[in-house]
Amino acid sequence: MDPTEILITIRKIVRSINLESKKIQKEYGVSIPQILCLSYLHASKNYQSTQGEIRKFLNLNSSTTSGIIDRLESKSYLVRLPKQGDRRVVNIALSSKGADLLKRIPPLMHDRLTSKLTTLPNIELQQIQDNLQTLVSLLDIENVEASPMITIEEPINPNKPEKN
Structure with missing residues (x-):
């Protein structure tokens, strides 16, 4: 068997992930990591979580996770809520608009x-x-860390994060 066939198969997979990402971004105005963040909140107790828990789930660095949350908040898909009893802690909560978006998005390739x-x-x-x-x-x-979901928007170089 020609090894080129294996490379072509890998390219098909990578290209399919890329095309899905672009289609979701174009049709719904959100990236795959943003959808994963909203899905994580949807599955969380009381539809809430901390930024640290979201970061761990997405397997992204703090600044990238913060950017994802900022963009989702600016679109009213989630809200930041001070934790009762400890205002130093902020919970991230799924909004009804975010829940509605999740209902409209088709199942992801993952x-x-x-x-x-x-x-x-x-x-x-x-x-x-x-x-x-x-x-x-x-x-x-x-030694490359992997996201819990299939996505290509992760930073390739952990010292130079890409924007989502």
Whole structure:
């Protein structure tokens, strides 16, 4: 088999992620990490969380997470609420406008893939994992941190964050 076919397959995956991201941004005015932030809040107790918890979930640095939250707040998709009893702590809460946006956005590629992967037998899942791990080793990217979701908007260089 020609290794070029493997590279083409990887490019298809990366391009599909990129196209989904651009489509969501164009149609809904939000980035994939912004959607993930809103989804995290939607799944959180009382639709609230702290910025630190959101940062950990998104696996992004503090300034990038802060930018995501700022942009969502400026669009009224979430609000900042001082924590009762400790005004030094601010909770980030999903607004009704943010919840409405989540209802309109179609399932992301990550969700569709997760759903399909759960239908595969464990032996096939293990083969996929082993093959992907081989690619990670060949690319010497074992130490690269990964987001919990499929997205391309993460900073490539952790010392120079990209804007979302």
